[in-house]
Amino acid sequence: ESNISRYNIEFIELGVIGRGEFGRVTRCVNKLDGCVYALKRSLRPVAGSAAERAALTEVYAHAALGKHPHVVRYYSAWAEDDHMIIQNEYCDGGSLQQKMENGPLSEPELLLLLAHIADGLAYIHSLQLVHMDVKPGNIFICSGEGQPSHDSDDGYDDEEVLYHHKYKIGDLGHVTCVSSPSVEEGDCRYLPKEVLQEDLTQLTKADIFAFGLTLFEAGGGGALPKNGQQWHDYRDGKLPELPNLSREYYSAWAEDDHMIIQNEYCDGGSLQQKMENGPLSE
Numbered sequence: 001e002s003n004i005s006r007y008n009i010e011f012i013e014l015g016v017i018g019r020g021e022f023g024r025v026t027r028c029v030n031k032l033d034g035c036v037y038a039l040k041r042s043l044r045p046v047a048g049s050a051a052e053r054a055a056l057t058e059v060y061a062h063a064a065l066g067k068h069p070h071v072v073r074y075y076s077a078w079a080e081d082d083h084m085i086i087q088n089e090y091c092d093g094g095s096l097q098q099k100m101e102n103g104p105l106s107e108p109e110l111l112l113l114l115a116h117i118a119d120g121l122a123y124i125h126s127l128q129l130v131h132m133d134v135k136p137g138n139i140f141i142c143s144g145e146g147q148p149s150h151d152s153d154d155g156y157d158d159e160e161v162l163y164h165h166k167y168k169i170g171d172l173g174h175v176t177c178v179s180s181p182s183v184e185e186g187d188c189r190y191l192p193k194e195v196l197q198e199d200l201t202q203l204t205k206a207d208i209f210a211f212g213l214t215l216f217e218a219g220g221g222g223a224l225p226k227n228g229q230q231w232h233d234y235r236d237g238k239l240p241e242l243p244n245l246s247r248e249y250y251s252a253w254a255e256d257d258h259m260i261i262q263n264e265y266c267d268g269g270s271l272q273q274k275m276e277n278g279p280l281s282e
């Protein structure tokens with residue numbers, strides 16, 4: 001293709017970090033600001049096609065979502081010689097899917113993942129948008145290594161700096177608005193049955209469901225079913241217990257339309273009951 005492309009003029013390609021039927025993702029340095037970015041270069045979709053609508057929705061969503069610590073940041077997008085290019089923040093820690101290849105996440109890591117992505121989803125939902133493709137391959141990690149290191153006397157001990165990395169939600173290719181009449185379904189392994197049954201009235205819950213299965217998988221739940229009886233069992237809350245999690249992690253769960261909270265048992269009754277025997281002594 002022509003070499004006068006903005007891609008070749010403004011960026012130096014450092015390497016390919018992802019490939020798919022969509023095209024490829026590369027790690028590039030911008031010659032002007034010297035920063036590294038992730039650029040996805042895909043074939044320009046046919047005008048008027050669903051793919052074009054998805055590509056435009058992705059850019060609209062990124063523009064609307066602006067800057068948030070747990071959503072991968074968007075910088076620019078353009079079309080050139082029959083290709084679409086989107087320039088995003090480069091997350092140097094790989095994806096959650098790659099991290100899971102080294103085994104299940106520790107409990108502190110699971111809680112960090114839970115906090116970061118719940119925050120990112122709350123932000124997306126607060127703008128009446130839904131992600132619709134939450135899964136380990138779309139959650140990226142920024143190591144934060146480039147940040148100023150905290151020397152020991154300013155209150156940061158190793159533990160806190162150790163968990164300096166951040167989890168961020170990426171790939172907004174399936175984003176739609178909560179009241180959308182049409183949904184481009186995401187990965188079926190993370191899809192709730194309501195969306196499969198075309199019930200689009202509670203789309204924010206679809207993201208939470210997909211995030212729940214993502215946490216289950218990251219916690220060592222094993223490969224998720226794509227269909228069949230096990231797919232339906234998982235949607236009826238029939239999931240195997242995760243072996244390496246402590247009891248505290250199991251302090252709340254949902255079953256047949258009820259939420260259950262399991263707390264410490266205090267055997268001395270409540271203060272109110274104690275006061276029934278008269279005022280407390282000094």
Ligand SMILES: Cn1cc(CCO)c2c3c(c(-c4ccccc4Cl)cc21)C(=O)NC3=O
Binds near residue numbers: 025040087092
């Ligand atoms: C396959 N792959 C690997 C990475 C690097 C992980 O360390 C990656 C990134 C992105 C994306 C991406 C996803 C969807 C749309 C646009 C982009 Cl650039 C894909 C990525 C993205 O937006 N930011 C990335 O770091």
